[in-house]
Amino acid sequence: MIKLAPNLRVLVIDDMPSIHDDFRKILCPAPSARSEMAALEMALFDDAPPAPAASSAPAQYDVAFALQGQDGVTQADEALTAGRPFALAFVDMRMPPGWDGIETIERLWRLDPQLQVVICTAYSDYSWTEVLRRLDARDRLLVLKKPFDSIEVSQLACTLTAKWNLSQRAALQMSGLEDEVLQRTSELRRTNAALESQVVERKHLENQMVQQDKLASLGQLTTGIAHELSGPMEYVYANLATLAEYFNAMQAMLIAYGKECGEMLESPAQQRLAKLYDRLELDFLQDDVPALMDHSRIGLERVRAIVQDLTDFSRVNTSEPWQWSDLHRGIDATLNLAASELRPHADIVKEYGELPEIECQPSHLNLAIMHLLVNAAQAMGRERGVIHIRTGRSGHGLVWLEVADNGNGIPLDVQQRIFEPFYTTKLKGTGLGLSIASGVIQRHGGNMEVHSSPGAGSTFRILLPVRQPFRTG
Numbered sequence: 001m002i003k004l005a006p007n008l009r010v011l012v013i014d015d016m017p018s019i020h021d022d023f024r025k026i027l028c029p030a031p032s033a034r035s036e037m038a039a040l041e042m043a044l045f046d047d048a049p050p051a052p053a054a055s056s057a058p059a060q061y062d063v064a065f066a067l068q069g070q071d072g073v074t075q076a077d078e079a080l081t082a083g084r085p086f087a088l089a090f091v092d093m094r095m096p097p098g099w100d101g102i103e104t105i106e107r108l109w110r111l112d113p114q115l116q117v118v119i120c121t122a123y124s125d126y127s128w129t130e131v132l133r134r135l136d137a138r139d140r141l142l143v144l145k146k147p148f149d150s151i152e153v154s155q156l157a158c159t160l161t162a163k164w165n166l167s168q169r170a171a172l173q174m175s176g177l178e179d180e181v182l183q184r185t186s187e188l189r190r191t192n193a194a195l196e197s198q199v200v201e202r203k204h205l206e207n208q209m210v211q212q213d214k215l216a217s218l219g220q221l222t223t224g225i226a227h228e229l230s231g232p233m234e235y236v237y238a239n240l241a242t243l244a245e246y247f248n249a250m251q252a253m254l255i256a257y258g259k260e261c262g263e264m265l266e267s268p269a270q271q272r273l274a275k276l277y278d279r280l281e282l283d284f285l286q287d288d289v290p291a292l293m294d295h296s297r298i299g300l301e302r303v304r305a306i307v308q309d310l311t312d313f314s315r316v317n318t319s320e321p322w323q324w325s326d327l328h329r330g331i332d333a334t335l336n337l338a339a340s341e342l343r344p345h346a347d348i349v350k351e352y353g354e355l356p357e358i359e360c361q362p363s364h365l366n367l368a369i370m371h372l373l374v375n376a377a378q379a380m381g382r383e384r385g386v387i388h389i390r391t392g393r394s395g396h397g398l399v400w401l402e403v404a405d406n407g408n409g410i411p412l413d414v415q416q417r418i419f420e421p422f423y424t425t426k427l428k429g430t431g432l433g434l435s436i437a438s439g440v441i442q443r444h445g446g447n448m449e450v451h452s453s454p455g456a457g458s459t460f461r462i463l464l465p466v467r468q469p470f471r472t473g
């Protein structure tokens with residue numbers, strides 16, 4: 001509850017000193033006169049309900065007087081600056097030689113729009129319509145016609161100062177409420193933002209868990225598929241080589257037979273064999289069978305590579321001993337292994353920083369790096385490109401590794417899918433390279449980001465912890 005001392009300051013602006021005396025008598029009566037006034041009021045409003053304690057005695061007004069509008073406005077200005085504004089002004093209409101009542105009131109309201117005003121007049125130079133049009137604030141303006149009755153003045157003062165005080169209190173309460181609403185709104189906003197970021201974080205974690213679950217079940221599935229495929233594939237592969245040897249032997253025999261055939265006696269059986277020999281089109285078969293075998297071998301090699309990918313993919317979920325290892329040595333070994341894939345497409349530029357040994361599963365990490373390097377080489381167009389391999393230390397026990405190429409780059413819609421297993425844009429891709437790599441990095445408690453735009457190349461950046469905090473030994 002806001003409590004304010006009531007403002008009982010009244011300004012009387014009138015060019016007649018005798019009028020000032022009248023106001024003084026009415027508004028600031030001597031103590032005996034005050035009880036008379038109270039009695040008068042009681043008599044006048046004898047059927048009124050009992051008044052509240054505060055208004056049961058005539059109020060003690062603090063009245064200031066001015067003979068001219070200019071002086072009145074100055075006093076109002078000073079009072080306002082001092083933080084003690086007037087609640088009410090009685091303003092005479094005609095005050096020669098200075099401003100008239102209308103002009104004075106206009107100026108008073110320009111200073112203080114809250115001021116309640118009673119315009120006092122015996123007659124007016126303006127029609128009342130004109131007065132109201134010019135002042136245009138009927139809710140703060142009352143008219144008191146001269147000669148006035150003291151009870152009228154007393155009631156106007158009482159009612160209008162009470163009105164000023166009430167509206168002031170309402171405004172204060174309103175601004176208090178507004179402050180409270182603002183405070184609550186900003187609290188709500190803060191809570192909302194916190195909730196939103198929790199939801200985002202939760203979604204992110206859920207996605208990660210779903211992704212890990214998917215990878216784990218894919219890992220199991222692919223282990224099975226790879227195992228089932230590799231046996232038959234290996235014997236088809238071996239059989240193909242044997243078949244080629246057998247075909248060579250048969251071919252030699254058939255060629256010899258063809259030569260001998262013509263010189264043999266022409267028994268009916270020999271004629272039938274010769275016909276079959278002709279139908280065989282040995283010259284064509286001589287070329288076509290080795291070609292077919294070659295294609296089958298290439299196809300099989302492709303299947304073998306896929307099975308290898310699947311095996312790698314499932315292997316990243318298996319355990320290799322964790323050990324302290326030099327990342328640079330791992331990168332160099334991987335570069336040697338991948339040289340035949342990389343050399344035809346790009347030059348390699350190494351920009352190694354100072355690195356401590358890190359706790360890792362080295363062959364898994366090498367596999368991840370291998371996939372990034374091969375992708376980088378495959379991203380080059382006709383022109384030979386450059387692949388930068390950069391490493392460095394990041395604060396808080398982290399190291400980073402970047403594989404950056406100046407290849408064809410990755411469009412945004414593709415970027416959103418490149419870590420999905422089996423997502424590929426390549427004719428002969430399996431789409432497992434980045435899934436394998438990101439699986440490895442996740443198991444190391446690190447993360448991998450890609451920055452790329454079409455035509456400007458791609459950079460894959462890996463962040464890895466030096467130490468595995470939840471592992472012992």
Ligand SMILES: Nc1ncnc2c1ncn2[C@@H]1O[C@H](COP(=O)(O)OP(=O)(O)OP(=O)(O)O)[C@@H](O)[C@H]1O
Nearest residue numbers: 375376379418424425426429430431432433434458
């Ligand atoms: N450095 C790169 N530059 C441009 N595109 C890339 C790069 N690395 C990956 N990509 C895109 O991401 C896709 C997925 O890559 P990922 O290594 O998982 O599979 P892939 O290379 O298509 O097949 P796989 O690696 O199994 O042979 C690629 O098909 C390619 O569109």
Ligand SMILES: [Mg+2]
Nearest residue numbers: 371375433434
């Ligand atoms: Mg790849």
